[in-house]
Amino acid sequence: xxxxxxIAIIDDDIDVRESTRQLLRSHGYLTRAFATAEDFxxxxxxxxxxxxxxxxxxxxxxGVALQARLVDQGNPVPIIFVTAFFEQKLKExxxxxxxxxFLVKPYPxxxxxxxxxxxxxx
Numbered sequence: 001x002x003x004x005x006x007i008a009i010i011d012d013d014i015d016v017r018e019s020t021r022q023l024l025r026s027h028g029y030l031t032r033a034f035a036t037a038e039d040f041x042x043x044x045x046x047x048x049x050x051x052x053x054x055x056x057x058x059x060x061x062x063g064v065a066l067q068a069r070l071v072d073q074g075n076p077v078p079i080i081f082v083t084a085f086f087e088q089k090l091k092e093x094x095x096x097x098x099x100x101x102f103l104v105k106p107y108p109x110x111x112x113x114x115x116x117x118x119x120x121x122x
Contacts, residue, residue, distance in 0.1 A: 005050035005120050006030040010040050010066070011082070012058040016105070020053060020082075023109055029116070037061035037069075046075055051100075051119050053112065056083035056090065064094055071097060078119035082107065 007029045011017040014035070021031045032049065034040040038060055040052075054063035061069070063081050070077060080101035081094050091102045100122075101115030 004028050004030050005116075006032065006045075006048060007116065008040055008045055008049040008052045008054075009033045010035075010037055010052060010058070010063070011055040012036065013055070016055070016082075020112070023112070024053075024116070027113055037063065037066040040066070041069070046070060046073075046077065049077055051116055052077055052079045053116070054079055054081055056081050056094075057085055064090060064097075067094060067097055067099065078122070080112065080115045080119060082112075 007024050009017055009020045009031055011020065012035055017033045021033050024031050032045055034043065036058060040046065054066055056063045067079050078100040081099055082103045082105055084105040086104045094102055100119035103111055103115065
């Protein structure tokens with residue numbers, strides 16, 4: 001039997017972070033939650049997770065900057081972005097750099113699960 005996928009949740013909003021964590025756990029995923037991209041990078045989890053769900057705008061390093069850092073490090077972990085502040089150009093940039101999803105808060109739970117399942121298949 002294979003281990004469940006490990007998903008990192010990176011969001012500065014504790015309520016969003018915890019509700020996302022509960023949702024993913026209810027679907028059988030292992031989760032690790034971080035308030036900042038810097039906390040995530042410092043944890044050593046970047047090489048261990050199967051997928052990342054990251055907020056676009058956070059204090060310090062935002063989600064798109066995190067994506068660029070991981071790409072520069074040669075880490076192809078799939079990233080799904082979530083944001084309350086939609087910007088078409090930012091979405092296009094994130095998707096062009098390999099993001100597997102870009103969801104606007106509040107989004108249907110099924111949309112996030114579908115993005116994760118799709119990202120994990122590839």
